[in-house]
Amino acid sequence: MALYEYVTQEQLAGFDKYKLAVTICSLEKRSVKFLPTWLAPNLITFTGFMFLVLNFLMLAFYDFDFTASAAGHEHVPSWVWVAAGIFNFLAYTLDGVDGKQARRTNSSTPLGELFDHGLDSWACIFFVATVYSIFGRGESGVGVATLYYILWVVLFSFILSHWEKYNTGILFLPWGYDISQVTISLVYLVTAVVGVETWYQPVLFHFLYRDLFTFMIIACSFTVTLPMSLYNVLKAYRSNTLKHSSLYEAFLPFLSPVLLFILSTVWVVYSPSSILELQPRIFYLMVGTAFANVTCKLIVCQMSNTRCQALSWLLLPMLAVVSLAVTGVVANETLLLYLWTATVILAHIHYGVSVVQQLSNHFNIFAFSLKKPNSD
Numbered sequence: 001m002a003l004y005e006y007v008t009q010e011q012l013a014g015f016d017k018y019k020l021a022v023t024i025c026s027l028e029k030r031s032v033k034f035l036p037t038w039l040a041p042n043l044i045t046f047t048g049f050m051f052l053v054l055n056f057l058m059l060a061f062y063d064f065d066f067t068a069s070a071a072g073h074e075h076v077p078s079w080v081w082v083a084a085g086i087f088n089f090l091a092y093t094l095d096g097v098d099g100k101q102a103r104r105t106n107s108s109t110p111l112g113e114l115f116d117h118g119l120d121s122w123a124c125i126f127f128v129a130t131v132y133s134i135f136g137r138g139e140s141g142v143g144v145a146t147l148y149y150i151l152w153v154v155l156f157s158f159i160l161s162h163w164e165k166y167n168t169g170i171l172f173l174p175w176g177y178d179i180s181q182v183t184i185s186l187v188y189l190v191t192a193v194v195g196v197e198t199w200y201q202p203v204l205f206h207f208l209y210r211d212l213f214t215f216m217i218i219a220c221s222f223t224v225t226l227p228m229s230l231y232n233v234l235k236a237y238r239s240n241t242l243k244h245s246s247l248y249e250a251f252l253p254f255l256s257p258v259l260l261f262i263l264s265t266v267w268v269v270y271s272p273s274s275i276l277e278l279q280p281r282i283f284y285l286m287v288g289t290a291f292a293n294v295t296c297k298l299i300v301c302q303m304s305n306t307r308c309q310a311l312s313w314l315l316l317p318m319l320a321v322v323s324l325a326v327t328g329v330v331a332n333e334t335l336l337l338y339l340w341t342a343t344v345i346l347a348h349i350h351y352g353v354s355v356v357q358q359l360s361n362h363f364n365i366f367a368f369s370l371k372k373p374n375s376d
Contacts, residue, residue, distance in 0.1 A: 003354040007300060012362050014304025018110045041102035042115050043368045048094030049119040051087040056126040058083065059133045064281055066147075069196040070138025078192040084130060085188030092181035095120070110303055111359040111367065114296075117162070118352060121295040124154055125288020129281060131184060134191055135210045137280075140200040142210050144280040148268060150217055151284060152261055155291050157221045160229040162295065163253045166302035167243055168236040172228065180220075249307070256294045256312040260287070263315065263322050270326040273333045286341040290314055293348045300355070314347060 007015075035044070062068060062076045069075060098116060102108040128151050135141040142150070165171040191198070199209040233250075236242040244250045264287050268276045276283050294312045301308045321340045324330045360367045 003357055004350070005358055006351055006354050007304075007358050007362075008306075011300060011304035011306050012359075014306050015110045015359065015362070017305070018303050035097065035101055037105055039101065040366075040368050041098045041105070041107060041112050044094050044098040044101055045112070045116050045119060046368070048091040048098070049123055051091040051094070052123050052126040052130070055084050055087050055091075055130045059130050060281060063133045063136070066132055066137045066141075066144065066280060069133060069136030069199070070141060071197075071200065073136075073138075075196055076133065078195075081188045081192035085185045085192070088127075088130075088181065088188060089185040091123075092178075092185065107365075109359075109363055109365060111356065111363060111365070114299060114303060114359070115356065115367070117299050118292070118296045118355075121158060121299070122289065122292035122348070124158055124291070125151070125284055127184075128154055128288075129284050131213075134187065134196065135199055135213060136196070140208055140210060142214065144276050145268065146214065147280070148276060148284070148287075150214060151287065153218055153221050155288070156257065157225045159253070159257055159291075159295055159298065160225055162298055162302055164229045164232055166253055166298065166308065167233050167250050168241065169243055169305075170232070172232055243305070252310060253298045253301075253308045255310055256297075256315060257291065259311070259315050260290055260294060260318070263318050264290075267322045267325055271333065272326070272328050275325070275333050275337055279334055279337055282337055282341050286337065286344055289341070289344045289348050290318065293344070293351060296348075296351065296355075314344065317343075 058080055059076065062080055067073050095116070098112070099108075102112050128147075132142065132147050137144055137147075161171060202208050203212050233242070242250070244252075264283075268283075293314055297312060298308055300306075318340070321336065325333050325336055330336045356367050
């Protein structure tokens with residue numbers, strides 16, 4: 001693979017000065033004593049991420065179009081839900097111990113934190129799509145358009161934390177993440193035992209479990225995540241520790257995500273073939289991957305203390321793709337979506353591999369080993 005130096009010299013200089021500044025609200029103290037000291041933290045991070053990808057692929061095989069949980073359809077086998085619960089919990093656990101392993105082995109680097117948060121940004125889509133299969137898109141499920149907007153609520157909730165750090169220098173990780181991951185793991189296991197039919201029943205009166213699912217995500221975002229981020233930024237402003245005094249500079253990281261939202265929503269609304277109804281899983285994957293690419297560039301900027309770029313280059317070809325789709329110039333919209341999704345995934349992988357290699361060379365380390373490149 002021909003790599004490219006995406007990280008500028010200014011950003012590399014910023015990484016040299018970087019120090020971890022994070023506030024973690026965790027429900028438990030996790031121990032890493034069971035892990036061998038030769039195990040590289042980045043390998044732990046990547047393994048946890050791959051468990052979420054595996055969940056996504058499993059459910060894609062048994063429930064590609066999110067109809068398996070609907071009445072009258074062949075349901076996902078119980079063992080898949082058991083595996084999903086175990087894999088989700090393992091992913092959550094490994095995501096929590098990689099940093100501790102780095103400190104334990106004295107191998108903490110800016111690359112490790114960037115790798116961790118970069119994969120987290122991509123994990124959002126794999127997590128949300130897998131959870132969606134519990135309810136599906138039947139009468140007692142969630143519509144694909146509703147899930148599309150729920151996905152965006154999750155994505156913006158994620159980027160809020162990094163926008164906050166871009167402006168304050170401190171990353172606040174809420175304890176609500178721990179609760180949500182443990183709860184979802186348990187829901188997968190419960191589904192394996194009682195079946196998806198249980199979720200057809202109302203929780204109270206006509207309030208269904210799908211409504212509870214939707215309410216909890218939206219309520220958590222707008223009553224916890226958003227207020228907390230705004231409060232921390234306001235607090236930094238009042239104490240004169242805000243890194244960007246200009247309103248434009250402070251909100252610049254939102255420009256590309258908002259444009260991505262607008263472009264993808266235009267495609268959804270004006271699609272001649274109702275592409276979201278036809279290919280919801282692929283459309284979600286495209287949006288989630290493009291979002292991860294945009295977010296990773298923000299993370300690089302906030303870690304290197306450099307100015308966020310105003311526009312992600314990925315949005316330019318996407319504008320052309322959306323234009324071709326909504327105007328009907330390309331008759332086979334599904335094929336266009338598949339080709340564009342593949343392009344976005346390959347572009348994001350190329351970006352990730354290039355950045356990891358560039359920072360590995362800069363810090364003279366192996367990304368997935370504790371051994372130095374120049375050691376015997």
